[in-house]
Amino acid sequence: MGKYENDVRHLLTLVGGKENIQAVSHCMTRMRFVLADPQKADEKAIEELPSVKGTFTQAGQYQVIIGNDVSTFYNEFTAYAGIEGVSKEAAKQAAKGNQNVIQKMMSNLGEIFAPIIPALICGGLVLGFRNIIDGIYFFDNGTKTLIDISQFWAGVDSFLWLIGEAVFWLLPVGIVWSITKKMGTTQILGIILGLTLISSQLLNGFDVASTPAKDIPVWDFGFAKVQMIGYQGQVIAAMLAGFVLVYLEKFFRKICPAVISMIVVPFCSLVPAVFIAHMVVGPIGWTIGNAIGDVVYAGLTSDFRFVFAGIFGLLYAPVVMTGLHHMTNAIDSQLLASPAKSTILWPMIALSNIAQGSSVLAMSFIQKKNERAQQVNVPACISCYLGVTEPALFGVNLKYGFPLVCGMIGSAAAAMISVGFGVEALSIGVGGLPGILSIKPEYYLIFLLAMAVAIVIPFILTFIVGKIKLSDADKYGNAAASNNVEKIVEETETKEISPADRIHDSSAAENEGNMTSNGELKAILSGKVIPIEEVPDDVFSQKIMGDGIAFEPENTVVTAPADAEVSVVMAETGHACGLTLTNGMELLIHVGVDTVDMNGEGFKLLVKEGDHVKEGDALIEFEPEKIKEAGHPCTTMLIVTAQGKTSEVNMHTGIEATAGKTTVISYK
Template structure:
């Protein structure tokens, strides 16, 4: 008899039986179900199981928090239920049947940007480090920076730009690859397409409007400017989607015997032409409009209101999945303005939700079973992953979630009110300060303090008043 045979049998019954399970997989701590009819799952009975530490539904998946024993439990569960093992990707695709169209759109957007996040985070840290050693005058009575007094650090500063440039200026290559990867296109064609948007023979997009005169391709009847789309997000996404759909179209109408020649040619060449004549200029205009609107909101007279609303509402956005759209906006802000004021508020929201859990750890300090869930959730939130904190603790009780939202709003007002700007997207928790531009680190630290203290105190106060 297996270690968790009884609990596995009970969970199978409480989720509605085998016929109510479309697919199931697991992650580090959770069972992740795609249910045929989610309403058949008896949440109260499931959460009453001693092994279960909480449940929540996100992105069309009914998730049951088990803990570190989840892999062993999963094996016994699938054996008892007679269900075949499914990959996380299969479960994600199946879960989309339980989503609204906007949730599906955001899920697809998230899956495009997810593979790029590690590089973007590293890029932000590198830019931050270069700013510290290159811009802060901390030697010879505050007149020289580190690179001005040390050849080693001057060389390091120059060398690190090789990586920073590769990540941010050539970002369209990563985006077009990620689009083709997600949409099932030919990935090498996506890479080639991305390179055609940032080729060295093209004039850097950010030189346009200055003294530089753009070269052009002369087709006799028309001229096309040779302008690149370095660091641009939307032009690359539009080009990537166009490539995928053209490839699908020509695959359908081309005989297999010649498809290896016809499909790549008629998918890639027209896409590159469209990218430099229509998609690029249109995408640039859309991206500039979005970034200008957001930047105006963050720097206007009512920036405090914009910041407060965003800080208060970000955690609820995480529940819906709509928060994934901020990645594209952040990258566009970095491209247009050399940094983003939006991402620091996201990091502060994560910290605030973690601090609300910290408050619950204090409230339930004598409850050893509760601490098994709350302590890892708190640590996870402080390191930028808030789902265990939000769904495992804060949403379960309600008032910690509200406390985190209030603390996040206050911290966001402090951050935006003092002009805090990040080099790029970073680690969305306490380590996020490493991605903040050096001149703003002190005020971001103040905002972080607010994001820690306010939710912690409010959670304890709400708990004493037994707020539901």
Template sequence: MGKYAEDAKELLELVGGRQNIAAVSHCMTRMRFVLSDPSIADVKKIEAMKAVKGSFTQSGQFQVIIGNSVADFYNDFVAAAGIEGVSKDAVKQAAKKNQNLLQRAVTAIAEIFAPLIPAIIVGGLILGFRNCIDSLYLFENGTKTLCDISQFWSGIDSFLWLIGEAVFHMLPVGICWSVTKKMGTTQMLGIVLGLTLVSGQLLNAYAVASTAAADIPFWDFGYFKINMIGYQAQVIPAILAAFTLVYLEKFFRKITPQVVSMIVVPFCSLVLAVIAAHFILGPVGWKIGSAISSVVYAGITGSFKVIFGAVFGFVYAPLVITGLHHMTNAIDLQLIADYSGTMLWPMIALSNIAQGSAVLGMITLQRKNAAAQEVNVPACISCYLGVTEPAIFGVNLKHLYPFVCGMIGSACAAVICVATGTTANAIGVGGLPGILSIQPKYMLSFAICMAVAIAVPFLLTVIVGKKKSMKRSETEMIPEDTEEPVKELKAFLDGRVIPLKEVGDGVFSEGVMGDGLAVIPENETLCAPADGTVTVLMEESRHACGLTLSNGMELLLHVGIDTVDMKGDGFEYLVKEGDKVRTGDPLICFDRKKIKQAGHPDTTVCIITDEGEARGIQFHTGIRAEANDTAVITFE
């Protein structure tokens, strides 16, 4: 009988028994289930199990976090269940059956817009900066802007529009590229399709409303005419056109002989997709997008706008947890295209601020708890800058009441926001910097909303926290003084050290497995950061290693993100389970080129899955480290 036999039996019962398991596998830290009926699983009891460190559902998979010992747990589980495990890819395929149409749509939209977000943020910042220099009348008794009194800044303003126009007007190009990239078809064809939607030969989408119907240019085919209209900044027409191209290319690949596929496939796919885009999908997509934006606009500006604002402000943070918040990107961009601004984005920025302010309340309540502050402070800062996940998952949901306080504060701020008609020129700039994207005439009202989003969650969190005797709780958590010397973990690779929040993986970045840091490597040999014993290896994938130190601290060293998919290709273990290693001893040799060719980041993380006897742990990030030399983690 294995070490986890009893826990495995308990988990089997809690997930609904063998008959409820459609597929199961594991990675370095998690059991991955596809359940026939996810509602049967008793999540509360599962998370209460001693062997379980948490759980979550993602992309149709119910994932149970076990930690470094997941391989042993998995073996005991499949033995207890009497079933055979399957590969991670097979689990992903099976998981699609658990996703309804809405979940699949949300996942698709999220995956399409994720690569575009950095450019959209840059565009938003640039438009915000241009707001400040060409629209704020701060000079000569409030009659002139900085551009009015300075030719230099007028030139800067004109030059920066080059980037702003490229980001927002040419958005369909990015969308078409992203769709083809996601679907695994020819990305260059996607780019060309996007360019045909915003070509200079067409009437600019922004000029359509002000152009008489008789003056709109058209293609004359004798039997019929098609308007030559561009789709600058339009989202839905670009998505529809891109998916049409994808399925056309896949169809022609399937039926075309290999010897002529290089000619036939791209030609037929692109020509038909462009025809469909301008003849049918563009006009239809424009109508759909306009309908969606008009409904949202009516909600924000209509008789019940205050109620709309209160509800949206209250529920946006929970939407972040579910992933549904990604849908607002498309709606915001459509509002900007149709109404030259969006009143939705300011409320999103305020929700970011509200959750950060709830964390600020926790910082105040736990000011004597050094260990808690190492999570609280970075989470608060990132939240105020528009990245909410560390605050929501790392702090607020753990205590729950700060999360609710943040939702209440967000709702209060959103009510004022919609009541004053506060409108943003662009999206992408969240949190406190969000004021840069606000139209100048609304900056004062948005500043008031920001003040509410800061004050209400902060005060509520502090008041509720005190009632819950947080002071007594934090005093009990203060580590006792010790005379032991400060210990340290050395860098395990050469490269730049970054905090977990920058890793970009849902589990690692949110600290679900524990605190830690990561290194963007410059070499290809993972070394032991301290003396210890090799306790966990993944014999099939060879991409990760677990160590246990003499003080009971347990470490997980994980090379790359999602590299378990590579099934060991490019990885070689230099140790075996049970080996005693010294600081600097090589553990894993890996091929960075192969990792990148497989489409994965080579960022390597070090997670403290169990602190053992260590106290006062500090992570030293934002530096360039040398393996076996630079101290990256210190503790008492």
């Protein structure tokens, strides 16, 4: 008879039966189900099971919080149900089956661009700042910019282009690298392929529109000539090239004998991928770009300018995500060279920037309590309002989908006003809110009206849709529970961990004062000790697993806080373990937030289940850089999941701890 026989039997029924389970896995504290029909899960009844501490849904997975003994529960459940468990990555992939085609596409794009977002944000802020100092004519009656009157700022402007060029012009390198990383192929080959797309041997992609066809260099193969064009800033060409490389490598790795794979696979994958990138993928990208440019020019000069403005305003942001928007520079340049010496295209571009930024602004209001989301929202909004939209598009709006659409609607309405009243710009390059400084003075009031529309419509639409559509996890934190999380916590504390009512926090002063404790737990890491309530994961911060503390680590090896037996480990992922002290106290150590998704990359488990460890023994080694690259905080939790024979437990937070020396939890 299994330890959890009754709960296992009831849980199988309550999730909709075996036929409703597409996949099941577990992490350190939770069962993770992918259900064919999530509506069949009886959430209220599941939460009433004695061994269940809460439930929530995230990323297509229905998660049931069990606690330290989840591996035993999981084994009994899969045995009783007759279901073979899968890896967490397989469950994650199966969860995508609950998404429609658009959601899957957005999810895959999000996974490709997620590692690049920090660079896009940094580059966006840099270019936005450069737009102000080198593109706005503040001085000498509106005839000179800051760099025209100051050698210092001219030097700063020139120097900062190092970053701008690396982030945006050389973007294909990051895209191809990220694709190879996501697909599990050789990342250095992806980097090399990306470099071939932006090599200095090629004509810079941004100069193609202004270079006569006869002056474009070519590779002459005798029977054919191929233009030597670079793909700076291009997204579609880089993505297609990356997938070509990935599937070539997978093919050759599959058919090639292992003894020669080190030589054959890289050569046979990379060389054809470079040829295809420059002779097939690249020309296709340029053809699409030229077609878009021709359509834009024809629309601007037609009798249907008003309708075209709405279409252009609606679609400009998605075009930016392809990298093909640079073709509009040629159209703007041609319009500025006309007798009118002005363009009606650039104002629409500036308005589109504003509209997408306003969607991000709304997301910032909705997610004001989601600290991790705000780390992307705020700088992305700033750079977008300064005219650089990539951080906002790839970091926020594309990720959630609806903010992008709301921004597109606002952009379309604003563009129709701008073109309908014939708003003209005297220059290009200054986008976003500062874009008004490039507008002819007689159109200031109309452009201000269009700007107001580009701000208000996306903000209101995004705010309304976001309030309805976003889950509590998106609004409040990484792993926030569902709308019933407060109820879960209340019930759990009452039914499951009532002894926690006797657990008390104490300040650093108490730590140094009178303490009549019978036992101490030493710091498992060096660094700042913070209250468990500040952890960006509701399962921990709401004390669903029990009370505890958390560390912002300064070192990379987790050590035992006391003599104990290793009661449970996450052997697959290496990111967590459980300990049991001789007095029956049970502890959970969890490195990072949501790090189970890393599938063990960056972690080394140094103990196994059943080991007896001494205070200060090494338990887990981790690589903070890899955790941060994966988009997770390194915050590490030490949770008291069961008090054993102790009557009172005191947490010591707000202190700087030294691993193995500082007392962080005391008990008696």
